[in-house]
Amino acid sequence: MHRNRIASRINKVSIVRRIAQFISAIGINSYIPDIKNFSIYQGSTKSLCAPGLNCYACPFARTSCPIGSLQHFVVIRQFPYYILGYIGLVGIAFGRAFCGWLCPFGLLQELIKKITSFRLKIKQSWGILKYVVLLVMIPVVYFTNEPWFCKLCPAGTIEGTFPIMLSPLWTELSKLITFRFFIKLAIAIVFILLFVVIRRPFCRYMCPLGAMWGLFNKISFVRMKVDNSRCLKCDLCQEVCPMDIKIYEDPNHFDCIRCLKCVYVCPQKVIEVEVGGVPLIKPELNLVVKRQKQ
């Protein structure tokens, strides 16, 4: 009964968000490779970065992975103006909203989580791990001249390796397999299992792109606002949050992906969305609740 009430409140915004996620995932991965002369997409849209983590080794991908491209620029010793400009502009405009609304890997994690309602709760402070990944990644790539994040990334295995394993190209590529392939495979399998029991674990603990966009949450044009004087601390916001945040503790927490579920589930309607200081979404308090308060 309680769950049904929550579900109906967040239903509309969840549907709109899910449609946006699917349009983004299908749009980014809309290339159909020729079965006989198999090759990945090679065209001008590969000069654009995906609005999230989407491996460019995926046979269907029409765009480039921002993190893969960033590492490439580090390897060739060229300052990544284009990539950092793109990441920074998205971050300053929307914060981590792209993670919640457009990232295909985020969508995959949310869909796999639907298998079971069991939820393993992990301390929010572990979110600092993704900043460690980001800080370690850049010097490691710089000094080894190898894209180490790509070499271990589970998104690459799920979006790139698995589809390529089903293609005719794999007959040749499989001859080049080394021990590292099995490490990468093991990492991906561990993450797939974690997707079943933890909400968006990769986004929360590993994603360097989410880490960068998260830094902008407090200064982005799109911001969340909570009226703490009216908040009941009922934790319904945390219950529906894909990132397990208590939004009243920090409305612009670096993990908030602006999915807006909390805005609609809040019984007191204390959560608002502002764009440049102007309220964009300001849910009205239910009349019944208003009368009860009076």
Place this chain on the structure above:
Amino acid sequence: MRRFKPYVLSVLFLVIFMWMLLKGVKLKDYVEVELNGNILCLSCIGIE
């Protein structure tokens, strides 16, 4: 006016990142991104 004060920093960063993106476009960084994306990333699929 007070409502917009917290966004001064946002505008400053917006200008900086806009400049970075335009500089990247001017330097044709996107060509490098395209060339890199057009090659099958063996690191991504785990065999290099």
